[in-house]
Amino acid sequence: MRGALRSVLFLTCGGLLSLTACSEDLPPPTYSGDPFINVGELMQTTVNARAVALQKHDITRFRLTLDHADTGLIGDQQVYYDNLAQLPIEVLRYRVLTDTITLVEGSDDYWAEVVLALKLNGYDAAPVRSRDRFLFTPSEDGRHMLISSTTDYEWEADHPGNVQPWDLGEVQVEERSGVLGVFDDYTEDSADDVLDAMSGGRDDVRAVIGDDNGKPVDGVVVYSLQDPTFLRGLANQTVGDPDRADGLTIAVPVDAGTPSKGAASFRMFLNPRVLDQAPVVLGRLVRHELTHALLGARGRGAPLWLNEGLAEYVSVRPMPPAKRRLPASALSVGATALDLPGEAEFAGPDAEGWYAVSWWVCEYIASAYGEDLLLLLLDRLEGGADQAEALQAVLGITSSQLAQRGVALMTTTYDR
Structure with missing residues (x-):
């Protein structure tokens, strides 16, 4: 199911399975003059290694970027790793925003905002850029920065709608005929019904609106999740209350901070309560949302x-x-x-x-x-x-x- 990985990022010393024992390693972080220059470089090396590990499905390298002092972090990050391993990733890269690096008072830890560029092969016209905030902790020898947290609740409250389902908890991903379905434990049993409705519905919709609607990609991503966290993150981005909607079509911007860059894709959400409906009812809802998704930006406004x-x-x-x-x-x-x-x-x-x-x-x-x-x-x-x-x-x-x-x-x- 996985597409070709066309864009691969390498560590400063390519081919290493760890962040140690590299003759070109950067020096330990300094805390005088302009301390954030070296700190930022070390952070970037760490997130580069994280990107390589996620694309190559290298759990050893992935775990070496983490601070193992927090077992909760290790467990949560294992779930994240497993989620991304199911996605058809074409591009995945991180960039540390060095102007956001902040020293945690009374410690050697730093917060920094990180931009993730993630492109799903066959589903996104361009990499989707989203921001997160990581906490970095120096390794024991001071030669590396390790990720010690990927959660800052106060920051996240100020940046709603900034996450995808695979960021929030365990998901199950299924793919069929240009449809990528993202489910959870509650909705996974309905995956076949949803994918069947989506696959057949695309042909029905195209028969009316045609094939050429200016969309550079033809694949469609559909989410159906019981956990309301993702849906509530869409508050104020939809017409009406998203909790009351049976289905939604979500425009995923290339960069939420720069709306002029347009949408990378149009994804669908199906409320789990509709999954028990008769096939004729589910099919009608799916075709409605597919019309929005396949039209994409056509008719916007x-x-x-x-x-x-x-x-x-x-x-x-x-x-x-x-x-x-x-x-x-x-x-x-x-x-x-x-x-x-x-x-x-x-x-x-x-x-x-x-x-x-x-x-x-x-x-x-x-x-x-x-x-x-x-x-x-x-x-x-x-x-x-x-x-x-x-x-x-x-x-x-x-x-x-x-x-x-x-x-x-x-x-x-x-x-x-």
């Missing part, structure tokens, strides 16, 4: 009613019309619709009904103008373009007229 309505429209296409269930609140919400919904409606208590209204607006567009107009409209509204102008140019009607016609078609179809 277009209104929510179109993005979500299109995803709902695509999700039901393989289903017989009689099986396309409508939420119970949809007709009552539709009866109040004077215009197309906005962010407030999608984040409110009647969100489920507004999803349905948006779906049937898209059904109306496809039936009255042709399915191709849905994607044309998505492209015209990308980047926050003026909605009124785009609707007039593409459809020749107002947003209010479009909402009313979509609701009328929904009511005619279901109110029997």
Whole structure:
């Protein structure tokens, strides 16, 4: 399952299995003048060794970068090592941010922020850069810096959404036909069902939106985890409460600190509570999220009613019309619709009904103008373009007229 490891970092003395006995070792850290220069170099040597060990699956080298005084650290890092060993890693490298090195008062220990660049082969368009904060402790001979902690709770509280599931606890990874599934002990028994739904769903979604959506990679990563830690890290990054969502599509930025660099990939989250649903229900949810993931950045900035309505429209296409269930609140919400919904409606208590209204607006567009107009409209509204102008140019009607016609078609179809 593992892809080729195309980018390999080497220690200053390549081929060594430890951090010791190297004729070109840096001198011990100094604590006068500008002490952080040598300290930073030693830290970088350590994280370089860590990167090599993770890519080469060399547990001996990996453990030699750690301070063994803390057995809890060793256990947690073994879990991390085992998690990454399951991933198809193409690029993995660390960089110590030397301007963040801080001496712990009354000790020889140092905190420093570290950037990890990690690229999954076939799933990320570019390495994903994330920050962490490590504590480094000098070795007994003072010639090396060892990692003594990878956890700073106060710092992490100020940097939410900075972690992936494999950073948080033990995971099980499965891969099939361009789908990478990340599960835990609670959800692992559903892995086959999820991967089957994902593999089949991709073909169904492509049949509507096409293959060429400007995505440089075709693989899709899906998470399904019982532990809420990862999901809660997405707070304030989603529309509505992520805990209430059955599924989410997550844009993973190349660098969270530099949004202009764009997304490296679009990954999916499936709430474990949906895994016990009938295959037809799970399949519909998977196709909805796959629509977002496979469209990627296409239509970014277009209104929510179109993005979500299109995803709902695509999700039901393989289903017989009689099986396309409508939420119970949809007709009552539709009866109040004077215009197309906005962010407030999608984040409110009647969100489920507004999803349905948006779906049937898209059904109306496809039936009255042709399915191709849905994607044309998505492209015209990308980047926050003026909605009124785009609707007039593409459809020749107002947003209010479009909402009313979509609701009328929904009511005619279901109110029997």
